[in-house]
Amino acid sequence: MSDASTTRTYQIAAIPADGVGVEVVAAGRAVLDAVAAGSNGAFGFGWTEFPWGCGYYEKTGRMMDEDALEVLRHFDAIYFGAVGWPTVPDHISLWGLRLTIAQNFDQWANVRPVRFHPGVVSPLRKAGDTHLDWVVVRENSEGEYAGLGGRNLAGRGPGNEVALQTALFTEKGCERIIRFAFDLARSRSVTKVSSVTKSNAQQYGMVLWDETFARVARDYPDVATESVLVDAMAAKFVLKPEDLSVVVASNLNADILSDLGSALAGSLGLAASANYNPERRFPSMFEPVHGSAPDIAGQGIANPIGAILSGALMLDHFGLHDQAAQLREAVDATTGSGVLTRDVGGTATTGQVVAAIIENLTLKPAVLPAQGT
Numbered sequence: 001m002s003d004a005s006t007t008r009t010y011q012i013a014a015i016p017a018d019g020v021g022v023e024v025v026a027a028g029r030a031v032l033d034a035v036a037a038g039s040n041g042a043f044g045f046g047w048t049e050f051p052w053g054c055g056y057y058e059k060t061g062r063m064m065d066e067d068a069l070e071v072l073r074h075f076d077a078i079y080f081g082a083v084g085w086p087t088v089p090d091h092i093s094l095w096g097l098r099l100t101i102a103q104n105f106d107q108w109a110n111v112r113p114v115r116f117h118p119g120v121v122s123p124l125r126k127a128g129d130t131h132l133d134w135v136v137v138r139e140n141s142e143g144e145y146a147g148l149g150g151r152n153l154a155g156r157g158p159g160n161e162v163a164l165q166t167a168l169f170t171e172k173g174c175e176r177i178i179r180f181a182f183d184l185a186r187s188r189s190v191t192k193v194s195s196v197t198k199s200n201a202q203q204y205g206m207v208l209w210d211e212t213f214a215r216v217a218r219d220y221p222d223v224a225t226e227s228v229l230v231d232a233m234a235a236k237f238v239l240k241p242e243d244l245s246v247v248v249a250s251n252l253n254a255d256i257l258s259d260l261g262s263a264l265a266g267s268l269g270l271a272a273s274a275n276y277n278p279e280r281r282f283p284s285m286f287e288p289v290h291g292s293a294p295d296i297a298g299q300g301i302a303n304p305i306g307a308i309l310s311g312a313l314m315l316d317h318f319g320l321h322d323q324a325a326q327l328r329e330a331v332d333a334t335t336g337s338g339v340l341t342r343d344v345g346g347t348a349t350t351g352q353v354v355a356a357i358i359e360n361l362t363l364k365p366a367v368l369p370a371q372g373t
């Protein structure tokens with residue numbers, strides 16, 4: 001039995017950033033605070049919100065403060081919304097905030113579960129009668145998003161510009177994400193890892209990835225494996241998703257495949273993600289997969305479930321597995337009872353979905369993990 005004197009407070013840096021990011025972070029905070037309130041004083045969240053994003057850029061010329069990384073590194077986790085607004089070029093907003101945080105905090109494992117929810121109609125015909133549930137594991141520190149290259153290299157003048165965008169693959173980078181995927185597969189009911197590359201056309205980096213995958217696989221004889229080219233994997237997501245458990249891929253390929261996965265589950269608004277620094281030297285960052293959705297921002301109709309389930313991943317990260325499971329059950333009870341936003345065929349507002357999820361939380365007393373887990 002815990003009381004207020006034993007409260008463990010997790011310090012969370014909230015960065016809602018732009019567009020619907022602001023709405024879904026507020027929604028996620030409300031639900032996570034309700035989960036904490038149900039813990040009978042065992043744990044709570046100390047929120048510090050930062051105003052960084054495109055609006056901040058327009059005022060200051062920076063996407064975040066100069067000392068932002070120094071400030072953020074002392075938090076237990078980062079809860080992120082979405083970055084990007086039509087007034088700022090996307091490569092400036094993304095590199096100035098989200099990618100800077102992910103790369104400097106070595107959040108090299110991006111985990112993106114593809115979950116199907118009761119009451120949400122999937123465009124996949126077989127979703128109704130087959131249990132579908134897989135996880136995309138995205139290499140999050142190098143690959144196609146290493147930021148290497150240049151423009152106008154020869155200064156050849158208008159109409160003759162040259163741009164190079166180089167993908168970086170290191171054996172260490174490949175190995176650590178592939179091992180992460182195998183370890184994750186061992187924790188799932190279907191112990192299988194599918195590795196995705198385009199090594200027939202990209203004969204250097206992706207062949208290194210394939211060879212590393214084959215080598216690491218020998219250490220996990222209990223885990224089934226396959227290597228699939230990314231175009232074939234896109235088709236497999238649609239035609240044979242029941243064959244998938246853990247799908248590991250490079251930065252760009254996994255980014256694209258996870259959007260496909262969440263669309264198949266019904267909406268981009270449902271998809272959660274965690275950017276882990278598995279060594280826990282830096283805070284990990286939890287965010288919905290979707291962007292700032294300028295087309296629906298400010299209307300109170302954004303689907304908050306992707307952000308809320310990212311909160312469930314954060315609870316798991318803190319070792320609060322029962323609370324995470326209860327939160328997922330509350331989400332499923334909500335979608336199952338037909339309380340759905342417009343993107344998944346309903347009429348509910350963001351606020352109505354949040355209220356229903358809080359209503360559906362059936363919290364049991366929290367058992368806190370030992371400090372440091």
Ligand SMILES: NC(=O)c1ccc[n+]([C@@H]2O[C@H](COP(=O)([O-])OP(=O)(O)OC[C@H]3O[C@@H](n4cnc5c(N)ncnc54)[C@H](O)[C@@H]3O)[C@@H](O)[C@H]2O)c1
Nearest residue numbers: 082083084085090268269290291292293295296302303343
């Ligand atoms: N992680 C990030 O911060 C991130 C990720 C992707 C895109 N972006 C940025 O977001 C901006 C918009 O990009 P985009 O339009 O390509 O992608 P997007 O994810 O913002 O929107 C794509 C489509 O999905 C819908 N959608 C997205 N989130 C939703 C939600 N929660 N509820 C209901 N519908 C939702 C949108 O209305 C839109 O029709 C760009 O500036 C882009 O750079 C940021």
